[in-house]
Amino acid sequence: MNLPLNTGLEDVQNTPDKRQLDIDQVGIKSLRYPIFFQSDELGPTRVVADFSMYVRLPHHVKGTHMSRFIELLERPEQVFAVGNMNTFMRDMLDLLEAENGHVEMRFPFFLSKAAPVSGVTSMMDYDVTLKADIGKQFALTVKAEIPVTSLCPCSKKISEYGAHNQRSLVTVEVEVDDSLTLDQLIRMVEEQASSQLFGLLKRPDEKFVTEYAYDNPKFVEDLVRDIAGTLDKAPAIGGFRVECENFESIHNHSAYAMIDRL
16 A cells, blocks of 8 residues: 655754764665666676665765665666666766765676587676776776686696696776676686686587696686786776686695786
């Protein structure tokens, strides 16, 4: 049952405050919400994102309009993408009557990948975080966690047959403009690995990826250098940070390397 809104209720949060203290960030934190996110390959896809959304509150205002953050997410036409975060942030400032804002959203991003020989398709998931700030200027940082395969060059060199390999987790954090898509960023990373990962492989595919990794050995140092070199050449990317952790298959530790250009 829809009850009529009582427009006569006092708006306490919109009353003056006399303490003369600006609040740098105020809003909602850790809100889990279903949204649509635009992918190059799949189009708008339904995902569940974890949101934190804040604005700067001037010293003379008692409180912000918390419910309006939810109203932004409830717009029926809202589809998120790297390319429209600037527009979303400006809409947030308009609705919240603010001059500065910050949004952070974390969600699993899915891509459909075809196996290299059989062509069978399956889904791969990647943990993604978008951080957007707006004031006099707009800034967007994209963080993605991308699992790949790495094969040890030393093991290959000294062994009469075989070489140890392992799953590696590459974490990239990049300052981007609105021309870069998540699909493109993930491909940049995966193409530098000893081999990509796939959700579904047939026997000819397993043979292909095993031999491909063997022909493309890389230390953890090689991985971060090759990925950093690729990101450095991308016009849409400003600063970046690349981390790689190899979950070693013959050691009781991980191998780790990081290049920070943020």
